[in-house]
Amino acid sequence: MKISELLKEKATISFEVFPPKNKEGDISSIYYTIEELAKLDPDFISVTYGAGGSSKGKTVEIASAIKNKYQIESVAHLSCITSTKEDILTECRALKEHNVDNILSLRGDYPAGEEEKYRGMDLEFHYASELNGFIRENFGDSFCLSGACYPEVHQEADCFRDDLEALKKKVDAGAEYLITQIFFDNSYYYRLVKEARKIGIDVPILAGIMPVTNAKSLLRTAKLCGCSIPFQLSTMIETYYNYPEAMKEIGINYAAHQIIDLITNGVDGIHIYTMNKPEIAQRIFGNIPTVLKELNHD
Ligand SMILES: NC(=O)C1=CN([C@@H]2O[C@H](COP(=O)(O)OP(=O)(O)OC[C@H]3O[C@@H](n4cnc5c(N)ncnc54)[C@H](O)[C@@H]3O)[C@@H](O)[C@H]2O)C=CC1
Numbered sequence: 001m002k003i004s005e006l007l008k009e010k011a012t013i014s015f016e017v018f019p020p021k022n023k024e025g026d027i028s029s030i031y032y033t034i035e036e037l038a039k040l041d042p043d044f045i046s047v048t049y050g051a052g053g054s055s056k057g058k059t060v061e062i063a064s065a066i067k068n069k070y071q072i073e074s075v076a077h078l079s080c081i082t083s084t085k086e087d088i089l090t091e092c093r094a095l096k097e098h099n100v101d102n103i104l105s106l107r108g109d110y111p112a113g114e115e116e117k118y119r120g121m122d123l124e125f126h127y128a129s130e131l132n133g134f135i136r137e138n139f140g141d142s143f144c145l146s147g148a149c150y151p152e153v154h155q156e157a158d159c160f161r162d163d164l165e166a167l168k169k170k171v172d173a174g175a176e177y178l179i180t181q182i183f184f185d186n187s188y189y190y191r192l193v194k195e196a197r198k199i200g201i202d203v204p205i206l207a208g209i210m211p212v213t214n215a216k217s218l219l220r221t222a223k224l225c226g227c228s229i230p231f232q233l234s235t236m237i238e239t240y241y242n243y244p245e246a247m248k249e250i251g252i253n254y255a256a257h258q259i260i261d262l263i264t265n266g267v268d269g270i271h272i273y274t275m276n277k278p279e280i281a282q283r284i285f286g287n288i289p290t291v292l293k294e295l296n297h298d
């Protein structure tokens with residue numbers, strides 16, 4: 001089923017996982033992650049592709065398992081900056097074969113430390129909007145396409161306006177809904193939604209929430225994602241840096257608070273970057289079960 005169809009009926013709750021990172025390419029741990037996330041009855045689960053410029057692979061296999069083994073709708077991320085048109089055709093055909101109907105279409109990160117190399121190259125794709133166009137040309141409307149958007153502005157954009165215009169092109173090229181980059185201050189999300197609506201971007205904008213669970217990975221991830229850390233949150237992190245259990249409690253409650261505020265203000269959907277830690281998602285849900293149910297009440 002296309003996520004765009006689902007979004008006509010309801011605000012969605014979804015999770016994101018990444019292919020487990022290990023040298024052997026062993027993905028068996030993902031099955032436990034999915035089984036635990038399934039208990040929370042998500043509307044869909046997405047699977048990253050070369051996240052943060054890491055090596056690719058296993059996205060199709062995992063997206064297929066989510067859909068065919070666990071009967072949960074799945075979204076495969078697909079990034080194009082290091083791909084040829086042939087690579088994209090191969091990937092999309094594999095998704096079709098496995099009944100995966102949804103693609104999060106991305107430009108993607110440059111492989112770590114190789115940005116300059118890629119900028120100097122003659123690439124087959126430069127932007128997510130080109131990938132949308134290419135998929136539409138070759139596969140018509142058979143996939144539901146979505147895209148990423150940036151409440152705090154994409155790191156390579158000159159300003160909010162330019163980034164918003166680029167977002168409009170991405171939607172015009174086929175993105176049927178958007179998922180935001182991580183943010184820790186909801187006012188960035190509200191600004192993006194408000195300004196996007198003014199220029200005719202009228203697709204659903206799902207809020208991407210990452211629970212902080214560990215100070216070091218938060219700092220790395222915030223740098224990768226170009227998101228700021230509010231003073232209040234950074235003070236908590238500094239204070240509890242060496243207390244892992246306290247850091248988890250803070251992350252879970254901070255995310256829960258963000259979600260309550262977003263639902264109160266009529267968000268189109270909540271997408272949780274689970275970082276393959278289902279117990280964190282379960283604890284967030286455990287804290288706000290009634291508010292989460294309100295997501296689809298008028
Ligand atoms: N691998 C994964 O699973 C995920 C990756 N990401 C990351 O998101 C980042 C960028 O990906 P996308 O948002 O898909 O890139 P994008 O192609 O939409 O935008 C990249 C940059 O180019 C500009 N831009 C976009 N379209 C343009 C156009 N037609 N003309 C001129 N400028 C344009 C944007 O303002 C932005 O600065 C990457 O860092 C990516 O890896 C985000 C979510 C998941």
Ligand SMILES: Nc1nc(=O)c2c([nH]1)NC[C@@H]1CN(c3ccc(C(=O)N[C@@H](CCC(=O)O)C(=O)O)cc3)CN21
Nearest residue numbers: 048050051052053109181182217220221224225273275
């Ligand atoms: N620029 C960018 N690239 C991405 O791949 C990406 C985004 N932004 N934003 C949305 C999500 C978030 N994604 C992420 C973010 C962080 C890690 C990651 O591995 N972070 C830590 C480890 C954190 C942990 O295991 O708890 C790290 O070591 O960098 C992976 C995917 C994938 N997506």
